[in-house]
Amino acid sequence: MALYQCVVKDKEGKRLKKVEEASSEKELIEKLRNQNFFIISIKELGKKKEKVFLKHKRKSLKPHDLVFFARNLAITLSAGLPLVRSLEILSFQTESAKLSKILQGVIKEIKRGFSLSEAIAKFPQAFSSLWIGMIESGEASGNIVFTLEKLADYLEMRVDFERKIKSFLIYPSILFIIATVVVFVFFKVILPRFNEILKQFDISLPLPTRIFFNISKFVNEYIWLIILAVVGSIFIFWWGRKIKGGRAFWDKLSLNLPLLSRITRLIYLERYCSLMYILLESGIPIVYALEIVGKSMGSMIFQERIFQIKEEVKRGRRLSSEMMKLSLFPPLIAEVIHVGEEAGNLSEMFEKLSIYYQKELSTRIERLVYIFEPVMIVIMAAIVGSIVISLFLPLFKISTLGD
16 A cells, blocks of 8 residues: 555546555546546655655644644544554645654554554643543543544634634734834934934933933943843743743742733633533543643643542542632532532533633633723823923923024
């Protein structure tokens, strides 16, 4: 069996690029014709051609690439293709060169005797604890196709939700960048020129003018120091998130910052409910689901609390009663989960909670954006207006020199 890259047209004349498996080119031609495709070109993907093929892929790995992988792996496995062959096909079909290389690594690990969950666990840069846990559960239950479909549904929902949130933040981000550039141009270009002009007149400058000229002088003399300080601050924040102590500090700070604390808490609550829903719906036991969720939260504070709940549930305690003891979770979650425990539809209750928190989070961010826009405009107008007034004050003095 070999892999072929083929370019075809469907009944509607749409041009498609496909990677197909066949024992010979003749067999592939017959297969494509039976599918009512018009064949444009066929190329066998040998080792040399594989490298050329990879060059045309995107280098980055995006969330929708993982959606594509989960969805199509479920399709190929349900069609009866062996796991290794399915992975080989998907490694060529994905638009991400990074994912393609990772899948080739996964194939090598499987050929060495590892299971799919064990193989993907060796590539944490692409596959999270959620992936590993769900695939391991699917392998244990013998229904990996169903698990992959549920995983693809969840990932697709996350991509759509995150895209919606990002769309809210585009305008305020642009506004902030423009405001920063305008203020920088004033201090770097305009104020130094006015300073040179006013030096020609023997007048004492007003206090506001002197303050802004001194700021401008500092910006011009220490521009590289300012840039270094900004880059250093970003690096310290990034590095702090990587180490355990730093992560705990930032997690605690994000949950206590004014205005942002409510949104941060909603982000984690929505993630908790969504993950619990998809894991329980996939048939994963609640104790194991809590372990996976804890590792996938992205917050050490939530992770510690969820692991604490997991240990109590393992001892036979109810999930709702243990959550009620922790102030990190609002009473609403515990009450709804208690209803789900009584009715025996816990996954359905988590689904309802995830939808509720998604709507609540979207509304909160939208409101924050609406508040941010006028506030940013007022701040920008105040800064620019103050600079302009400080420049006009000495001009008024100059205009009275001849009187």
